[in-house]
Amino acid sequence: MITRRTMLGNIAVGALAGSVKPALSQGAGKPVTIAIGGYTFAYLPLLVATAAGYMKDAGLDVSLIDTGSGTNSMAAILGGSVDVAGLVMSDVILAVAKGQKINAFAPLMSQYASDAVIAKKTAEKIGLVADMPLKERMARMKGLTLAISGRGSGTDKIWRYLLSLGGLDPEKDVSLTVVKLDKMYLALRSGQIDGFNTTAPANNQAVEEGLGVWAARPSHGEVPGIENFLYTVLCGRPDFLDKNPETAASLVRGMTRASELIRNDPEATGQILHDRYFQQTDTALIKHTVSDQRTTVSVPPTLSEQQFAHNMEFELKFSDAVRGVTYRQAIDPRWLGA
Secondary structure, X not given: XXXXXXXXXXXXXXXXXXXXXXOEEOOOOEEEEEEEOXXXXXXXXXXXXXXXXXXXXXXXXXEXXXXXOHHHHHHHHHHOOOOEEEEEHHHHHHHHHOOOOOEEEXXXXXXOOOEEEEEHHHHHHHOOOOXXXXXXXXXXXXXXXXXXXXXXXXXXXXXXXXXXXXXXXXXXXXXXXXXXXHHHHHHHXXXXXXXXXXXXXXXHHHHHHOOEEEEXXXXXXXXXXXXXXXXXXXXXXXXXXXXXXXXXXXXXXXXXXXXXXXXXXXXXXXXXXXXXXXXXXXXXXXHHHHXXXXXXXXXXXXXXXXXXXXXXXXXXXXXOOOOOOOHHHHEOOOOOOO
């Protein structure tokens, strides 16, 4: 039986941005602190680059700081308590729209990697099977209770977008209920919710256990309108990037090596991740999850204007506040060829 402790591995949650502490350090090299919202595959190439020693090889002493959420990570980077942060690209665009100074300078996940699962019992009840067309799968979700991490969050937006593909009104046809990310798996297992969407490995675990079935797989590019979608990115304040160009270049080099390893040898990658970050989690699950998610990382890394336009188009479905944000305001691609 895989317990809650097993599922979460080494994830530490709830740290406030103003009191974050370094979680893991590489050792000798130039110190750089990087905020992440938890030890999940939303930061896959960064975790691999750190665990595999690629950041150390690039001359960096990386400290990963678990802030517990993207909101806390954003506060930490804007407040200057960390050097760099892993963030959802939509949050970067929203921050820029508010006049805040932050730039994405490297991709983490180049697919919208928050895959949706529903309970196997629920799927049987509504007649949902994985090989149905996506539109039909979504049309069958009427009446379900689905978890989101917060109103306006990425998990909220993707449910609303997916449900609209099936002709459903998320305000009337389903119940979107707020559940903390680290408790969604437990809520599904206990029957409190019918489904959730999040990044790996929690959703992969639910499916591999036989507890859940896939309802939608944006990470595999099956959702129209968000293929090749710039999901999570590594960000810095413009002043930090200008003063530390070699640090930015070294981070890009380390993550590029990690992405190549993820693509070419997911089994070795899974072992590295297990040994460093997920020691309490079944090794086979981590290896299978890396293999399942390996196409979400871009080789070579890209932050294209087309990807940015794709993000803007998606964000404008939910808010007009981002209208007018430009590629150059949100993205600094200078180090991608480093």
